[in-house]
Amino acid sequence: MPKIFVQGHELECDRGANLRQVLMQHGVVLYNGNAQWINCHGIGTCGTCAVQVEGEVSEANWRDRTRRSLPPHTPDRHRRLACQTQVLGDVSVTKFDGFWGQGDTILWKPES
Numbered sequence: 001m002p003k004i005f006v007q008g009h010e011l012e013c014d015r016g017a018n019l020r021q022v023l024m025q026h027g028v029v030l031y032n033g034n035a036q037w038i039n040c041h042g043i044g045t046c047g048t049c050a051v052q053v054e055g056e057v058s059e060a061n062w063r064d065r066t067r068r069s070l071p072p073h074t075p076d077r078h079r080r081l082a083c084q085t086q087v088l089g090d091v092s093v094t095k096f097d098g099f100w101g102q103g104d105t106i107l108w109k110p111e112s
């Protein structure tokens with residue numbers, strides 16, 4: 001089973017599991033500030049679930065690419081929308097600051 005390394009935890013999930021769902025099921029606070037209440041609930045339009053993912057995941061789909069091409073995201077940043085990402089192997093997840101997780105300051109990372 002793939003492992004997700006996040007906030008000092010090691011979570012297991014099925015191959016192909018949705019990254020957002022797994023994180024939320026394990027109590028990971030995926031959203032920053034009021035984005036916890038103001039988000040699209042995983043349909044890929046708000047962009048607030050953006051994280052940096054290292055490891056084997058699905059290719060970015062059109063919703064992921066489209067939303068991250070719009071401000072305040074920029075497509076050249078190494079981010080993914082958790083709600084549009086399937087876990088295919090072991091992955092490490094990092095969250096950055098900003099309402100959309102678009103910032104440069106790390107809020108949490110795989111080991112803490």
Ligand code: FES
Nearest residue numbers: 042044047049083
């Ligand atoms: S939850 Fe809105 S884009 Fe992922």
